[in-house]
Amino acid sequence: MRLSHYTLVLLLSASAYTTTVKAQDYYTPAQRKQWLAVAEENKPKLVETLKKPVAVVTTVKDAASFQGWKTQPAGGVNELLSTSFKNKKVATLDFGEHLTGHFTFKVNSINSTPDAPLRFKLTFGEVPAEVSVPFDPYEGMLSRAWLQDEIVTVTELPATITIPRRLAFRYVKIELIGSSQYYDFGITDAYTTATTSVTAKPGTLAGATPALVSKIDAVGLNTLKECMQTVYEDGPKRDRRLWIGDLYLEAQANMYSFKQYGLTKRCLYLLAGLAQDDGYMYSNVFETPEPHAQKPSPFLFDYSLLYNVTLKDYLTATNDTKTANDLWPVAKRQMDNITTYLDADGVFNADEAVKNHWWLFVDWNDALDRQGALQGVMIYSMKQTLELAKLLGKEKEVAQLPALITKMTNGAKTKLFDKKQGVFVSGKNKQVSYASQSWLILAGVVKGKDAQKVIKALQANASAVKPGGPYLYHYYVQALIDCGLTADAKNLITNYWGSMVTKGADTFWEVYDPANEQLSPYGFYPINSYCHAWSCTPVYFIRKYPQIFQVKE
Amino acid sequence: MRLSHYTLVLLLSASAYTTTVKAQDYYTPAQRKQWLAVAEENKPKLVETLKKPVAVVTTVKDAASFQGWKTQPAGGVNELLSTSFKNKKVATLDFGEHLTGHFTFKVNSINSTPDAPLRFKLTFGEVPAEVSVPFDPYEGMLSRAWLQDEIVTVTELPATITIPRRLAFRYVKIELIGSSQYYDFGITDAYTTATTSVTAKPGTLAGATPALVSKIDAVGLNTLKECMQTVYEDGPKRDRRLWIGDLYLEAQANMYSFKQYGLTKRCLYLLAGLAQDDGYMYSNVFETPEPHAQKPSPFLFDYSLLYNVTLKDYLTATNDTKTANDLWPVAKRQMDNITTYLDADGVFNADEAVKNHWWLFVDWNDALDRQGALQGVMIYSMKQTLELAKLLGKEKEVAQLPALITKMTNGAKTKLFDKKQGVFVSGKNKQVSYASQSWLILAGVVKGKDAQKVIKALQANASAVKPGGPYLYHYYVQALIDCGLTADAKNLITNYWGSMVTKGADTFWEVYDPANEQLSPYGFYPINSYCHAWSCTPVYFIRKYPQIFQVKE
Structure with missing residues (x-):
């Protein structure tokens, strides 16, 4: 409001x-x-619950999808977290559900010694469009700072980085915007400490409730739970x-x-x-x-x-x-x-x-x-x-x-x-x-x-x-x-x-x-x-x- | 190197x-x-020493100055720290000397209640050009992350924000890139906790040392002190x-x-x-x-x-x-x-x-x-x-x-x-x-x-x-x-x-x-x-x- x-x-x-x-x-x-x-x-x-991403996705333009953007599978989470991120440069994590809480990711070097800091841009989205369309130049009426993108400088490895602000999202787009040609590294873990009261x-709904109504109820419960x-x-x-x-x-x-x-x-x-x-x-x-x-x-x-x-x-x-x-x-x-x-x-x-x-x-x-x-x-x-x-x-x-x-x-x-x-x-x-x-x-x-x-x-x-x-x-x-x-x-x-x-x-x-x-x-x-x-x-x-x-x- | x-x-x-x-x-x-x-x-x-900025400056193109940029006075520090930053939107603090350490600034609302987060970009420069020329698109050979610019989201006021990474600089350019039209705020303090061992x-130099040599010695001592x-x-x-x-x-x-x-x-x-x-x-x-x-x-x-x-x-x-x-x-x-x-x-x-x-x-x-x-x-x-x-x-x-x-x-x-x-x-x-x-x-x-x-x-x-x-x-x-x-x-x-x-x-x-x-x-x-x-x-x-x-x- x-x-x-x-x-x-x-x-x-x-x-x-x-x-x-x-x-x-x-x-x-x-x-x-x-x-x-x-x-x-x-x-x-x-109540804090540790949530792990369930998929890696990319977002692609699709006129038939909500706001013109849909997600597509882009590899497994385990693969992403066990290989080099240096050449991959970008990945969008999908947590499979809306979460409210604090996002953490870990970075470590691979068979080499870090000689320079890393720089990442993280963009958090409740819907696919948020991790797809550019935010700048921003011309909205509310504070630009509500948009959930953060720049992180990582000065030392291994690093465990928790974004200070509480976030609300399903998708996290991680972009590499600064790295050294002299060493390799990977994102080794990513999780959200989700909160709700x-x-x-x-209670469960009656068995005679139509599937769509059950789904509406479930999405409503999620909405309420996330806001509580x-x-x-x-x-x-x-x-x-x-x-x-x-x-x-x-x-x-x-x-x-x-x-x-x-x-x-x-x-x-x-x-x-x-x-x-x-x-x-x-x-x-x-x-x-x-x-x-x-x-x-x-x-x-x-x-x-x-x-x-x-x-x-x-x-x-x-x-x-x-x-x-x-x-x-x-x-x-x-x-x-x-x-x-x-x-x-x-x-x-x-x-x-x-x-x-x-x-x-x-x-x-x-x-x-x-x-x-x-x-x-x-x-x-x-x-x-x-x-x-x-x-x-x-x-x-x-x-x-x-x-x-x-x-x-x-x-x-x-x-x-x-x-x-x-x-x-x-x-x-x-x-x-x-x-x-x-x-x-x-x-x-x-x-x-x-x-x-x-x-x-x-x-x-x-x-x-x-x-x-x-x-x-x-x-x-x-x-x-x-x-x-x-x-x-x-x-x-x-x-x-x-x-x-x-x-x-x-x-x-x-x-x-x-x-x-x-x-x-x-x-x-x-x-x-x-x-x-x-x-x-x-x-x-x-x-x-x-x-x-x-x-x- | x-x-x-x-x-x-x-x-x-x-x-x-x-x-x-x-x-x-x-x-x-x-x-x-x-x-x-x-x-x-x-x-x-x-040894930690608290250092305050000594001037507010702007950088302007000047072919006669080092790398084509010089600083000009742009108001007093006290004035900056006691008035609204909302419309000012940008200010470059000059600490008057090279510092190595952690930068802190404080933000508070002015006669109104914050209803949205703020977003700032801070750029730290050892020389005027660093706070003047755009860093992106970056095409240098070393990690982009060495460049000392940081994005900060401030979710709650009053706020005391210390940039996590250690920085080396004389100038700090603070740019407002997200704020709410519904409240006013100011930067109320800014300082650096400078470190050296x-x-x-x-000892002092002999009285017969020419002024330029004395200056060279002083700059050399500063360089060594900052690196120690x-x-x-x-x-x-x-x-x-x-x-x-x-x-x-x-x-x-x-x-x-x-x-x-x-x-x-x-x-x-x-x-x-x-x-x-x-x-x-x-x-x-x-x-x-x-x-x-x-x-x-x-x-x-x-x-x-x-x-x-x-x-x-x-x-x-x-x-x-x-x-x-x-x-x-x-x-x-x-x-x-x-x-x-x-x-x-x-x-x-x-x-x-x-x-x-x-x-x-x-x-x-x-x-x-x-x-x-x-x-x-x-x-x-x-x-x-x-x-x-x-x-x-x-x-x-x-x-x-x-x-x-x-x-x-x-x-x-x-x-x-x-x-x-x-x-x-x-x-x-x-x-x-x-x-x-x-x-x-x-x-x-x-x-x-x-x-x-x-x-x-x-x-x-x-x-x-x-x-x-x-x-x-x-x-x-x-x-x-x-x-x-x-x-x-x-x-x-x-x-x-x-x-x-x-x-x-x-x-x-x-x-x-x-x-x-x-x-x-x-x-x-x-x-x-x-x-x-x-x-x-x-x-x-x-x-x-x-x-x-x-x-x-």
Whole structure:
């Protein structure tokens, strides 16, 4: 995830945020300290596994393959590791699966004495294109340093070289770019110390699950496993941090797979301990060198609302009322923002919110008008927060919510629903989008057959703004299931996520448009993350609703 | 130093050496073990000094400057280290002197939270050209990895980054090649932990020493100091090892400056402990990961002979008869090679030696016929070895030497001296060279006025093969002094080494032809070493023969 263009403009005139940050702290120092202490106590120990490459490959151009590159066998690993590398000069190791961790290789001389240092270039790729296309001159929008290529000087043999940075990859291309004509040498070993905090094994799928669905589930589990480090990361290659939106989806998938609730607990506490001074959430936080939020950063409204949903889900799954009570003040505080930009009719004034530096995410798509979707997120979050309050016996503390839910539901029905078209519209231009319909269905503004009609009208509307990526596709699938269009849900999973699998995905991609495999919100597709948390949720759907996916007898 | 072309050809068919190496060991394992133990005991502790940059510069093309590049001021160091580097993107630090050691820099964010890694390219240069000309595509003959540029990925701030390899440089160019548009950062500190094993201060020069000579002496001392690490290295940038030829010249310079004889002792023992199985010397050895020689490598005859001279000089300077007695068997053994390719007239058959895989170095110049020079080295070494034997009361063990000295001296006079030209000639083509005249004068084949005549005839001979670099210039200067042409010696030092000083040398260069500043035996001048042991010997001449260099009253 990245900040969008308009937030960038705001960020660069950062004074708007510093005033917010300087306000008196909403929580007490003792509260924050305790929350961060609990987060630290629940930091999982990473499991390290030594992984060896399974093949040597070359990548070749192939129009039929994902992004135009495929791999071909290029000799055995043992052969590579037992012969001279001096004349070979280049080799691409294939680990056969996506790994997150530290790469090590060993070099030694062969029947001769090293008289000069060696220089290698190593390029790590999650997908074949990353080890095939040149990175420079780099014209992407994100830091060039995310791209996983490293130059290594080896001054003494035998050498064991571990690349200092943690990497995420399946392929490692090793290129020799400096050696002496006076001695020979070989790469004698290569391995990855792979890490994840996942220790549990998820239950097996029912035997009647179709093969493709099983594969989608397996790739989803891999994606989630790779992202579960000492927090739920958004992506182990990039941006390697805890975002509330990714946390919400990962926690859902975890609930139906690994069930490692300690990590969810840690993340909820971490975000609470690092909340803004005004008590609202930062959208994302970092763990090192010590836990901290990204400052300055704009307030991301929809993510703050999903914090509450995550907490409520966590309580439901674990009955850990201690945690839920501990963090209740945070959830309660998020609700105070519902009315900030609400008009008299109970409709969210998105333009005003943006004008006042709020960030509304919902989806990548810059063309999306976010009013309708936010209206849905707000109602959905209020309902979940109310349920949370009920479970904790704290309804009186959010006594305003029932009336607000009603008011905003009515506002959506009367002001955002276009009866003629049969869909919700958003903003001044009355934009029709998958985002608006999905979120207002999740919010229960329309239900059952009425909701199905909205979906059918949406699907029939060629100019409706489509999801820009897996994150919004997730909510759309949930909306389809909620209103009973389970066949559509299944088809979307098997077509959208399924096509990633058939294109060779080991893990699900951050960005994926079947019609444009080189799409990148960052101006350079190799910098996309190809193992991204928010794309893992087929795991959740397949395991929560097995009947939808099983073969009909 | 590198292996010459013809030795390369030999090396690549390495079997010739392995037979030599497999012969029964000439020394006992106990002897070798003891020699290596003494070498280890005498390993000096490196002195670490923290050095800060003194200026920020840019390099600009300038035809009047050395190699066409000069530096210009580009702001203060404090300004650089206290402001944003994000938009500056490039800066070249000038440490004001040549350093050998580890470079560290610190990076921190400025009023914002890092959300992506940074990527830097660092280029280290002993001279301005090295941080100015592109290294790639690299077409030099030595390993590209000698060039001192490194790519660094910084994944977390604040960061303290120390480049793992030891470097030799005055200038550090730091280029930003990857950063995030979402936060600002600066380089907050930069320093070098410089190392040398020199702790002593040399005596001051007489007040009557001309300024240029004082400068030459200072640059020579710096060169020697930088090369004196845990052995006498040939060059701290490249090749960073102990060669006998460099050892000999460094030990001479040390005798008249730092007088740190422990390092000379260590090197003599190290070479002895690592000698070939047949008892003759390896030309060069490495210290790490454990002491070892370069194998396979051809036998370098002239260097093996200079081992004895170094040992004799060491004894004379220190009266350390224990060491000299300990290593006497090694010196004695080297003499056994004198007759190997000697013809009936007492003339060295260089062609036969080369045909049998001996390496005759003498000088860079590939055009040089080495017969005459080797004849001189052999006689010189025999004389010095005989003196060594006398000092140790072991003349009987080398009883063959006096007759051999006479025979080879006569051989040189009768077979190599061209009376008509008044110079020594070498090889089938009767080549006239500075190398032959210098070494045969050092050997005492001609002396005094006769030697002066030879030199004058040489200087008048436009087609005489000139020295290819500082190593041979040293022996030529010594020959000039030995035969009383001290004004010529002084002129050569002040013109040749002096012109390096006036061109801005901080340390003396491995390769220097005043008429071709971009000369390189390696096909790419930035890979030349610009701090090279064998160029430091003006220190020796200026301090041993102060009367030659002082201003006449």
